[in-house]
Amino acid sequence: MDNIGLIGLASVLAAGLTIGIGAIGPAIGEGRAVAQALSSIAQQPDEANTLTRTLFVGLAMIESTAIYCFVVSMIILFANPFWDFVINQGG
Amino acid sequence: MDIKDISPDQVVYFSLGPFDLNATIAYTWGVMALIVLVSIIVTNRMTASENMSRWQNFLEIVVDFLRRQIADISGEKPELYMPYIGTLFVFIAVCNLLSVVPGFLPPTASLSTTAALAITVFMAVIIFGVIKRGPLGYLRQYVKPTPMMLPFNIMGEFSRTLALAVRLFGNIMSGVKIVAILLAIAPLVFPVLMNALGLLTGMIQAYIFAVLAMVYIASATRIERERHEKTQTTQGDSDG
Numbered sequence: 001m002d003n004i005g006l007i008g009l010a011s012v013l014a015a016g017l018t019i020g021i022g023a024i025g026p027a028i029g030e031g032r033a034v035a036q037a038l039s040s041i042a043q044q045p046d047e048a049n050t051l052t053r054t055l056f057v058g059l060a061m062i063e064s065t066a067i068y069c070f071v072v073s074m075i076i077l078f079a080n081p082f083w084d085f086v087i088n089q090g091g
Numbered sequence: 092m093d094i095k096d097i098s099p100d101q102v103v104y105f106s107l108g109p110f111d112l113n114a115t116i117a118y119t120w121g122v123m124a125l126i127v128l129v130s131i132i133v134t135n136r137m138t139a140s141e142n143m144s145r146w147q148n149f150l151e152i153v154v155d156f157l158r159r160q161i162a163d164i165s166g167e168k169p170e171l172y173m174p175y176i177g178t179l180f181v182f183i184a185v186c187n188l189l190s191v192v193p194g195f196l197p198p199t200a201s202l203s204t205t206a207a208l209a210i211t212v213f214m215a216v217i218i219f220g221v222i223k224r225g226p227l228g229y230l231r232q233y234v235k236p237t238p239m240m241l242p243f244n245i246m247g248e249f250s251r252t253l254a255l256a257v258r259l260f261g262n263i264m265s266g267v268k269i270v271a272i273l274l275a276i277a278p279l280v281f282p283v284l285m286n287a288l289g290l291l292t293g294m295i296q297a298y299i300f301a302v303l304a305m306v307y308i309a310s311a312t313r314i315e316r317e318r319h320e321k322t323q324t325t326q327g328d329s330d331g
Contacts, residue, residue, distance in 0.1 A: 049163070053160070053302065056299055056302070057299065057303060060296075060299040064258045064261075067258055067261035067262060068257060068261070070265055071257060071260070071261045071264075074268065078096070079097055
């Protein structure tokens with residue numbers, strides 16, 4: 001297989017693996033956080049405001065790892081420097 | 092924006108020497124003009140009576156919501172932080188909400204805009220910290236709890252700025268991108284559903300950006316107050 005094909009293959013595989021594996025951890029973490037927050041709100045409905053705000057901030061923190069993976073896979077798919085390099089060399 | 096572009100920076104309308112007028116800048120100006128115009132028009136006809144206009148009611152809800160959130164997080168009067176945090180929230184929220192308008196490219200889908208906003212947060216933390224605690228008091232928090240933590244505190248300062256920028260960019264860009272991909276493969280109903288979801292995530296991201304900025308500022312200004320109160324109470328004890 002020539003270089004263009006190899007880099008294309010590697011990029012598509014890497015993008016899929018990045019977002020696929022990268023979504024597992026944050027999904028488990030967010031699920032646990034929301035479940036805990038829901039049971040806390042059920043126990044203390046008066047504190048719902050503080051709990052909700054803390055939950056949102058925490059979710060944003062957890063979610064950013066998944067967002068990093070997404071950004072990396074988007075860069076691999078749409079703005080891949082290696083692909084551009086090979087295309088420029090070939091063209 | 093083409094399906095291959097991952098940021099509205101790549102859509103250039105007009106070029107003058109080294110300066111490009113790209114979609115990010117153009118739509119940022121549009122959003123700024125819209126916010127200023129709506130605020131001027133609404134606040135021109137403000138009234139304290141009961142028959143206020145709907146727009147005034149709406150703006151009062153937004154301002155009151157922001158003031159309550161800031162007071163909750165910082166534990167202080169919201170006046171000092173309101174202009175900055177309120178501007179962040181309103182600008183990001185309007186950008187994200189307008190992304191349902193066909194043809195509008197939200198400026199927050201560009202890493203340049205979000206990085207600029209995150210850098211203002213970085214500066215604001217320093218400025219509010221120095222205002223509240225003085226330069227030495229502000230710098231002292233970097234060697235707490237021990238001077239060994241100095242490099243980690245400094246790294247944390249930078250990495251949270253990066254996280255703020257990439258989080259907002261990633262969320263909004265993913266919304267735009269998913270709609271663009273769906274338009275190519277299932278253009279009938281599904282893009283509308285994802286757009287509706289984009290409204291929700293857009294509001295949540297604006298809220299999170301503003302709240303996180305406030306949390307960072309509060310963490311740089313709060314310790315001083317606690318210590319101040321402690322010295323006051325010990326003085327009170329010795330007096331009594």
